[in-house]
Amino acid sequence: MNIDKAVLTFAGFVVLLGLSLGYLVNPYWYLLTAFAGLNMIQASFTGFCPAATVFKKLGVRSGNAFS
Structure with missing residues (x-):
């Protein structure tokens, strides 16, 4: 999983x-x-x-949106 997907997953979780x-x-x-x-x-x-x-500090690899 890259940072982009992690951020979207986290945002969806926070909203729900x-x-x-x-x-x-x-x-x-x-x-x-x-x-x-x-x-x-x-x-x-x-x-x-x-x-x-x-x-990023946790070591998740970069994506296209957040590098």
């Missing part, structure tokens, strides 16, 4: 987790989903993604 916790526990968890969405928009404009930085 935020939606599930918002529905089952407390609506404030929807803010987690909003944060994930805003971070994806920010990364598309700037090319900087904190999750990609973490995955």
Whole structure:
């Protein structure tokens, strides 16, 4: 798995987790989903993604989008 796929998988997991916790526990968890969405928009404009930085430090190989 490369960084691109790892970031997309992680983002999808965070979105689904935020939606599930918002529905089952407390609506404030929807803010987690909003944060994930805003971070994806920010990364598309700037090319900087904190999750990609973490995955790179963990030794995940580079991809096309995040190198």
